[in-house]
Amino acid sequence: PRRTVFYFPGCGSERLFSRISQAAIHVLLETGTRVIIPPPFLCCGFPAHANALTGQHGRTVLRDTILFSQVRDMFSHLTFDAVVVSCGTCMDGLEGMEVEKIFGAPVVDAIGFALDAGLALPGQAPAALYHTPCHDSLRGTGVATLARAGFPAVEVPHCCSEAGTLALSRPDI
Numbered sequence: 001p002r003r004t005v006f007y008f009p010g011c012g013s014e015r016l017f018s019r020i021s022q023a024a025i026h027v028l029l030e031t032g033t034r035v036i037i038p039p040p041f042l043c044c045g046f047p048a049h050a051n052a053l054t055g056q057h058g059r060t061v062l063r064d065t066i067l068f069s070q071v072r073d074m075f076s077h078l079t080f081d082a083v084v085v086s087c088g089t090c091m092d093g094l095e096g097m098e099v100e101k102i103f104g105a106p107v108v109d110a111i112g113f114a115l116d117a118g119l120a121l122p123g124q125a126p127a128a129l130y131h132t133p134c135h136d137s138l139r140g141t142g143v144a145t146l147a148r149a150g151f152p153a154v155e156v157p158h159c160c161s162e163a164g165t166l167a168l169s170r171p172d173i
Helices: 010-016 018-030 046-050 054-074 088-097 099-103 110-116 142-148
Strands: 003-008 033-036 082-085 107-109 128-130 153-155
Touching: 003 018, 003 054, 010 018, 010 088, 018 033, 018 110, 046 054, 046 088, 054 088, 054 099, 082 088, 082 099, 082 110, 088 099, 088 107, 107 110, 110 142, 128 142, 142 153
Parallel strands: 003 033, 003 082, 082 107, 128 153
Antiparallel strands: none
8 A cells, every 4th residue: 555544434334325435435446545533423523513512522523533533543544535425414513623633634625635536537428417515625726636637537626415315416516
């Protein structure tokens, strides 16, 4: 491996849409990246925080911080290049926990990291619609990142009104 990352799938990419985390891990491995994953069934705590469940949020942050510190101690012989997520909400939650201090590495998007690590995609993809999510793990660079990967995208600029329902009514976005 040329790089090492801690990949946090979060509850959405682990429980609801596990193929997302499987794909993210595959892409990272394809770039020669060592992927360390946490124990299963963790949540970043953001849903509790956003719903003013401060007690639940505090317990989640404490539990995760302890687990992350234990993982970091287990792999103390490794240098982490990033904490990788495939969910912008998890990015916000992990940054709120200050995991950068635990792993000594920034929190970044999985595909952005893979592209920076040399991911090459064959062929040219058809144009797609892209709506920047409210919790944007690509930090406003989604269309440019997709273009760099060979996926031309047309930005959908307005609020999708999905309110965190994972685009159930608009799977084309």
